[in-house]
Amino acid sequence: MKKSTHNTSIEPSKLARRFLHWYCKASLLEEIEGDINESFYERIEIMGIKKARLFYTLEVISFFRPFAIRGQNLKYHNNTAMLRNYFKVSFRNILTDKLHTSINIIGLTIALICSIVIYMVVRHEITYDTFHTNADRIFRITHDESELNPNSNRHLSTVGPPVGPAIKAFYPQVENSVRFRYTPTQIMARGKERFYEENIFYVDSTIFNVFSYKLALGNPKTALKEPGSVILTHEMALKYFGDENPLNQTIFMNNDTELLVTGVLEPIPSNTHFKFDFLLPFHAFKVPFGYPVTLDDWGWISFHTYVMLSHDIDPKVLEAELPNFIDAHWPNEQRRFKFRLQPLTDIYFGEVKNDIIASGNRVYVYGLAVTGLLIILLAAFNFTNLSTAKSITRAKESGIRKTLGARKPSLFFQFLLEAIVMALFALFLAILVSPYLFKILRNFIGFDFQLDPSRYPALILPFFLITLIIGLMAGSYPALVMSNFNPVSVLKGNFKSSITGLGLRKVLVTLQFTMSLALILGSLIISSQIQFIQNKDLGFNRKETVLLQMPGAELDRHYETLKNQLLSNPDVLAVSVGGGRMDGDNGNVPILPEGFEDPFPMAIDAVRHGFYAALDIPMAAGREFSKQFPSDSAEAVIINQSAARTFGWEDEEAIGKRIRVDDIREGYVIGVTKDYHFSSLHQPIVPLVTTYPRTRLRDIYLKVKIDQPAALISSLQQDWNTIVPDIPFDLIFLDDHLQGLYKADLKFAKLINLFAILAILIACLGIYGLISLIAQHRVKELGIRKVLGASMQSLILTLSKPFLWLMIIALLIAVPVTYSYMDQWLSNFAYRIDFQILHIVLAGLGIFLLIGATLFLQSFKYSRANPINALRNE
Known part of the structure; x- marks a missing residue:
């Protein structure tokens, strides 16, 4: 019989030729005697089997399967070679179907990249403040009026200045305490360089005994000893001194206070709720101008205070004893509030918020974690779906392998291995790409932290296990099905899903x-x-309002001159001064209106004349502060509609009512404003009481035409430099500032x-x-x-x-x-x-x-x- 003329590179072996004869009988084709000819190949192709693929599969299987044809019980002499062949066949099968292999790998790689990024973000959030060695023993003292005071539901993160030292002296269980006091934005200068700096705190020297902050330069025992000393963070040291050694060098605060650098902190992890750049000795703190309080005033609730308990002390037991402490030191207030102990690691996600410290939202973290889980499940389902569907198209291949003697474990492992190899390859790509993607996202989203390469090993292990599970899940079902079907049914074409x-x-x-x-x-x-x-x-004009910042003492000296200069600018429509930036950073003081015996804790603000007109805040009744009434600076008070409703007053009825604003002011109501949002939309509008300031304010409000922002900024800076060239020009668009209140939401x-x-x-x-x-x-x-x-x-x-x-x-x-x-x-x-x-x-x-x-x-x-x-x- 004439020999075949097909390509000899795919000539089947003797084993393959015998199988092909059997295959013809199983498929009800005529038996072909002698050598295989072209007619046979044509019939094979008509059956839907390409001869090259069939011969290739037969040769691989005959070499690959764990038992030789000549002896079912003859094992491979080398297990390493057998395993190598498993991988070889897996790679060949993966590369054969490029479309579905690419879909599986690309989809899983994208999912793993997303999950890695989400994992890093979530891990960063849930580990806030855990880097402190004694984190489990550190607690913040909070001031809670929500249970005992019927006129207040506030729970404050701060307490009075005497609380920290007093509680340490009162309870032997308290090993140490430390107080932080925020100071408003200051001008820090070195040479001709001047910057506005915000994160400045006065702090007790015990900070290094309580928290795990380390000094890269300086002695922690003496760094805060002298009143004129300052400790800088690593970033501030680079900003002001570059490569120079900053120790024993000086910087100036507000051009009149000389500070000697006595320490530089080592880099602080970004996941800490307290953000500071400058630390000053607490004993150098002075009561701000116009404040009717002292550092011995228990009612000046403005100091973040932390205590570190001794080992094996139950904080709940100590907290239950704190009413005795209040009764001993502040007996008149015993029935109005409680002191509570808030664990350090609960502060970031805690319900007690404060604009000075960082805070997070558990709902966001859980939402991101669920999103990462959904994405990885989507990819896993894709993988499993495609693997399951693909197994149908490989039924004949499996039938041939089984006919040649491949056993169930061998087939099962082969299909499983292919899925695992693809999954692990996707993980390899994801780990390579993730750092680069994170850098892009860091700028796009606004993350305040970076991926730490030292944490990669801890990152790889959980994702290796996740990927392995995905591979097992995607490969186990097809492997189980393919290893259990009847090969005769498959080779006859009777196999169905x-x-x-x-x-x-x-x-x-x-x-x-x-x-x-x-x-x-x-x-x-x-x-x-x-x-x-x-x-x-929001109840005021935020789109056409800009703020200029100036230290309080300088503002008192230069305001009227600067105001006249600014009003001469055709782009400036109105100028006034406010005590805050409409971001909720207001103090709370007891307010006692006429007709009531108990005060109401309420938010307080301070503004100068023309403020409400400049921001287009309408008056519901009465008037705002005016130069035509000199007594306004000593007696006048303005409230919002929410405050009037709290007191049970109608808008017009409130005008002329007597009212006492803590120890700051005792006067009468001259106006009631329409309610406006002076804090973020996370919070409802609460009662607000506003006075003409005795204290030094810092923010100049300008109502402007914002047709050409760049030209506006340039012209305002020229006006500024004409009057106060030695003070840094700092302009803020109010609308942009308010968008920052929703930074976490936008992320x-x-x-x-x-x-x-x-x-x-x-x-x-x-x-x-x-x-x-x-x-x-x-x-x-x-x-x-x-x-x-x-x-x-x-x-x-x-x-x-x-x-x-x-x-x-x-x-x-x-x-x-x-x-x-x-x-x-x-x-x-x-x-x-x-x-x-x-x-x-x-x-x-x-x-x-x-x-x-x-x-x-x-x-x-x-x-x-x-x-x-x-x-x-x-």
């Missing part, structure tokens, strides 16, 4: 759609709330939006690969439908219809789950949007369009295919 496999794919696809919908819907709600915050009317929104987009991309990749595999499995069905006259639209619908139903089911699941979580997130805002049907419609429409477009592209491809190519094998 099981009900279990089909059901598994439907469940996984539905979960993918549900997660994608939840992320889209959540992203829409978050974006709507952020837009609502940015556009809400969260950006992250959720970004990860929602990436999650949808992962889902689309998975659906694209899955429908291509399903279409390959149903290619003959599609060919028959087309031959019988089915239109392109009906073929697309045939492939897409099952997925459309799954999307509807996913929508029904995603909406209530997302609503529950987003309602919890929105509860952080006193002013919030309402849930709207439009959000659900947009989310549903978005997922239908994105996934639908993916379905259409793949369906369109197969609907355009020539049916002859699909049916020629029948």
